[in-house]
Each structure stands twice: as C-alpha cells, then as structure tokens.
Amino acid sequence: MGHREDLLEGAKRCLLEKGYARTTARDIVAASGTNLASIGYHYGSKEALLNLAFLKVTEEWGEVLTEGEDGEPDAPEVPAAPLDQFRETWERVIGSYEQTRAVWQLQMEVISRIDSDPGLQKALAGPQKEGRDGLAESMLGIDPETDPEKARVAGLFCQALLAGVMVQWLMDSESAPSAQDLTDGLKAVLEGRTQPAPAPVGTAR
Secondary structure (H helix, E strand, O other): OOHHHHHHHHHHHHHHHHOOOOOOHHHHHHHHOOOHHHHHHHHOOHHHHHHHHHHHHHHHHHHHHHEOOOOOEOOOOOOOOHHHHHHHHHHHHHHOHHHHHHHHHHHHHHHHHHHHOHHHHHHHHHHHHHHHHHHHHHHHOOOOOOOHHHHHHHHHHHHHHHHHHHHHHHHOOOOOOOHHHHHHHHHHHHHOOOOOOOOOOOOOO
16 A cells, blocks of 8 residues: 555544544554655645545445445345334444444544534535435435435434434443334334324314
8 A cells, every 4th residue: 555545544543543633643654654744745634634534434334234244235135124124224233333332432523523623524514415325225225316305314314313322322332222122113103103192172072
C-alpha cells in the first residue's frame, strides 16, 4: 500500500482504539508508519482523514451484518417472510455486539459531535441516505430502486431503531432487547389494538 492507503488504515485503527476526539495526527502517523506531512498532502487535514476513516469503518461493519461467512450476500433462494428477515438481520446485528462493540461506541461518539463539527455533518449527509436504503433492504426486504419512497421511510424507521438498540446495549447488555424481542415488538405494533378504541365523549354508540 502507498501512504494514502496506509494513513486510512491507520486512522481506522486509531478510531476503534482511541475514539474520534482522542485520536491525534501523531497517533495516525504512528499507526500507519508514515509522516505528518502525508496527512495534509493526501487528505488536506486530520479531520478529513478521520471523517473518511469513520465512513469506511461503518461501511465495513454494515458488510459484516449483511454478508454470509463466505463473503457473499446472505440471501436464501426463497425470500424470507418479512418478519423472519427482520429477525434474522437483527440476530446478526446483536450477535456481532461483542466483536464490534468499538464500532458501536464510535458511532455514538460521532453522533454527539455532529452539532459542533459542520465538516463531519456534511461528510455524513450522503452516506446517511445510502445507509437508510441498505437498512430498508436488509431488514425489511424493500428494494430502494423499485420503491424509493417506501425504502426512504422504512430506512428512517430502521435507523431510528438501530440507534435506540445501540444505546440500550451499550448501557446494559443484560436488559437490552434481543432480536426476538424486536420482532415481537414490531409484530405488536403492526397488529395494533386488540380492543376497539373508546368512542369520543358525546358520540352515540
């Protein structure tokens, strides 16, 4: 690899080991075996390099969740029922927790920095949409190309759910939701009320 690739790999390692705020340019240089001048030459700034490294880390994490052990997309010949696909995807997400805890922590840290770092916010804008589309497809089987609006709103839902699950697992993994809990919760929401809603006051029955 050249210095550009070495710097990116070094920055990814530093993010996972130290987090975003604690990673210095010298940390990246030490991890990559390069020099300080290389950061400015190849990426313009340490922040630009860290932003790209963060995107690569989350992209690789997403691939781990959506691909099988052989590196190929984990899609059965017969499409799974929606709730089964939802549960199976969450089993991969939650099953990866111990292995990828550092990625979860990093994502929470980066979210907390958005308001104070316009460059980071701008860097994440495009990948955010791609990530939502990917979640809609992997969790619910909705093709963004076939039905972009449905994929958009489903992706927003899945992303909100993912953020909430991350927080719960980082706070207390013992009481955090399982894949089956999430599936049962979604099923309960879809089924709605078991009894009809009471009529408004003053309405004839």
